[in-house]
Amino acid sequence: MKIYVSCDMEGIGGVTLREQLIRGELLYEEARRLLTLETNAVTEALLAAGATHIVVKDAHGSGFNFIPELLHPKAEYVMGATRVENRFPGLDDSFAGALLIGYHAMGGTALAVRDHTMTSQGWQSLRLNGRPIGEIGLDALLIGQRGVPVLLVSGDDKTCMEAASELPEVAAYATKTALGRHAALLKPPQRVRSELQEAVRRAVGNAKSVKPLQLAGPYELTIRFLHTEQADARRYDGTQAERLDGLTAVYRADDLTELLSIAF
Ligand SMILES: [Zn+2]
Incomplete structure (x- = not known):
């Protein structure tokens, strides 16, 4: 095993x-x-x-x-x-x-030791297909x-x-x-x-x-940043990567691994 x-x-x-x-x-x-x-x-x-x-x-x-x-x-x-x-x-x-x-x-997350998602410095939160993750x-x-x-x-x-x-x-x-x-x-x-x-x-x-966790695509990942300059520093093409407002960007892909590679 x-x-x-x-x-x-x-x-x-x-x-x-x-x-x-x-x-x-x-x-x-x-x-x-x-x-x-x-x-x-x-x-x-x-x-x-x-x-x-x-x-x-x-x-x-x-x-x-x-x-x-x-x-x-x-x-x-x-x-x-x-x-x-x-x-x-x-x-x-x-x-x-x-x-x-x-x-x-x-x-x-309230009252949680070192709560963060992927990085403590840059991002407030992530949503995958509209759901916090x-x-x-x-x-x-x-x-x-x-x-x-x-x-x-x-x-x-x-x-x-x-x-x-x-x-x-x-x-x-x-x-x-x-x-x-x-x-x-x-x-x-x-x-x-x-x-x-x-x-x-x-x-x-x-x-x-126990079954493997699976979620069918297409996928949309929304990143909420802490500072506008973090959103400024990224590239947007209006389809796969789009800026929604000062602090928010959204990334889209059919494949989860591809999504993470363009968003992170
Ligand atoms: Zn860690």
Whole structure:
């Protein structure tokens, strides 16, 4: 059984502050360690649940946050920058499922640790075919396009609520209760790791009953920026890419991957 794991950092146990999430900041090295150890706990649970091939993607920022020396020896790791057209290298329909670990709520969510969609600096929010969407929904669609279902989402309580509305049949595990963008009632990381392992075992056991998320095209992606200059800096052709107002642009394509490559 092959399983793909995408690991972001905002939703990892013990992570709450901006200083934990940016390379060079004082608390980043400790947060990398938390990320790596939580990732290893997931791998251990997947092996116990019968996984024979595990690919883990480092999905935060630069894509290079895991501490290589500490990584579990029985998985393979995608690290470094990948383009949005190739967001999950190596993923194909031979995988039985995917896990979204350490994720966060979409931009604009109230009381959610580091809520954002794709970038914290530039965009307020995204809509796909008129419906608000965050990274959970986008990633589940990209994974679903390959015929693979998402089996588990972890992150703060708002991440779990978003997962429940995007993926109603999918399990979610809350690593913390968010009290603000930079505040949370934290579960200790050691407890997170053991509870998450239990959630992984249950989710993998449930794999056959979960369907890949799919949405038929054509697609329309609306981006709401924070500043007009961000919208100014883009190119518009009036059909595939169009500016709707000072802060809003819309992108259109029949194919989801093509849509993301023109919009991002
Ligand atoms: Zn991130």
